[in-house]
Amino acid sequence: MWKIENSTNTQYLLKFESEIILPLFSMICDIVIEIEKGKIKLPLERVDIWKNTNVFLGFSTEQKKLFSYIMQKTVSGEKLQDYFYLIAVTFDSSYVERLFKLYKEQNSKVFYGNYDIPQIQIDEYFKGIFVSYFYNVYFVDDYVWGALVGERYNRKSFHRNFKLENKMVVCPYCDIDTTVAGSNNNIEHFLPKSKYPLISMNPLNLISSCYACNKADEGKGDRIPDSPIISPYNEMIGDFAGFDIDFLSKKITLHNTGGKAHDNYFKLLKLYSRYSDPIVFECVDNAAHSLFETLSNFTSPTKESIDLYNQRRERMNNLSFALKSVIGKYSQYEAYK
Structure with a gap:
């Protein structure tokens, strides 16, 4: 992505x-x-x-x-x-x-x-x-x-x-x-x-x-993509990946916010099903709580500081797109200005 x-x-x-x-x-x-x-x-x-x-x-x-x-x-x-x-x-x-x-x-x-x-x-x-x-x-x-x-x-x-x-x-x-x-x-x-x-x-x-x-069993294998299709060399596909979080069922849901080419990409990599795995929720949830715990040590943490901290971890920590998308759904996030 x-x-x-x-x-x-x-x-x-x-x-x-x-x-x-x-x-x-x-x-x-x-x-x-x-x-x-x-x-x-x-x-x-x-x-x-x-x-x-x-x-x-x-x-x-x-x-x-x-x-x-x-x-x-x-x-x-x-x-x-x-x-x-x-x-x-x-x-x-x-x-x-x-x-x-x-x-x-x-x-x-x-x-x-x-x-x-x-x-x-x-x-x-x-x-x-x-x-x-x-x-x-x-x-x-x-x-x-x-x-x-x-x-x-x-x-x-x-x-x-x-x-x-x-x-x-x-x-x-x-x-x-x-x-x-x-x-x-x-x-x-x-x-x-x-x-x-x-x-x-x-x-x-x-x-x-x-x-x-x-x-093939988890990702794309040697399947031919449906047309139209884009690759990560084309654009930041993750910008068209929206995520919802359900705290009761402990589930992350990926949905497409782009066009048909983005939908075909998510299907090709089986990302709709892979993101719905309960372990993905656990990983994102753990990352969110670790983030709030870290920022609680700041003198006056803000929503802006949370977002900036998130950006610094991108490309070096997994599930950045999902965490960035759902972080605002946490009650702790609403406590910050």
């Missing part, structure tokens, strides 16, 4: 795109076109056909070393060069060019904050390259990042950069959980990588979330 940014990680992942993703697409296009023109005859030798592309031949020595390395990486017994070969002998240039265009269109939409993207079925080869190799393997490969940026970069780096840039240790999706502990951090794909593999490495489709928000 928090408005977030991801500019630090964006620099790393754009480097990955420019040095690996785009050249690989161009190499595939080169080979497929050469086959169609009859300059390369089938059947091909499976090994190292990518080395015959104009793109690879134009690389620097260091770039050639990097591509030679990534082409040999193995996932489930298959090397990346095996996928390259299978694509080259399976698809024609129109398909590859159409997929390349789709890649650019989907990523461009995400960078412009448009997440209402229809799902388009992608073949298993390209899906495997983006998810199994790019995201699952190369994201955490020291050699790859050493060659690209001269330092280690991995998922821990992503989380650290994200927290420091946003100055927060609460989950931006839900504001229910904290993400101080590394084990409670997931890199969550807002548009799931299983359905949108071509944007699996887009930094504005990646969010450092709590464990629960990434799971």
Whole structure:
């Protein structure tokens, strides 16, 4: 629900795109076109056909070393060069060019904050390259990042950069959980990588979330959002989250004060049901009483001091939106000027 940014990680992942993703697409296009023109005859030798592309031949020595390395990486017994070969002998240039265009269109939409993207079925080869190799393997490969940026970069780096840039240790999706502990951090794909593999490495489709928000039984899992939808990269969604508190039933109720896109967001993350859990009431109630107890030690506490104290704890303490919304319902609050 928090408005977030991801500019630090964006620099790393754009480097990955420019040095690996785009050249690989161009190499595939080169080979497929050469086959169609009859300059390369089938059947091909499976090994190292990518080395015959104009793109690879134009690389620097260091770039050639990097591509030679990534082409040999193995996932489930298959090397990346095996996928390259299978694509080259399976698809024609129109398909590859159409997929390349789709890649650019989907990523461009995400960078412009448009997440209402229809799902388009992608073949298993390209899906495997983006998810199994790019995201699952190369994201955490020291050699790859050493060659690209001269330092280690991995998922821990992503989380650290994200927290420091946003100055927060609460989950931006839900504001229910904290993400101080590394084990409670997931890199969550807002548009799931299983359905949108071509944007699996887009930094504005990646969010450092709590464990629960990434799971289907508690959070969004890999469900496709209903349209229209917004993400925390768009705006402060929590500003459109209203909360009611019932002291008799000991229940917090979330209600939408925004539009359809906000409602779809709350449903996607299952926030209506998650906030109604009795433990959420206990947490908010405890935070409220702790706040009143703390401020009772002030010389002359006021409603303004309560609100300012609340603001200082935001992004570092969970359930800030709920506490801010219901604090005025407490009798202790009415006692202050």
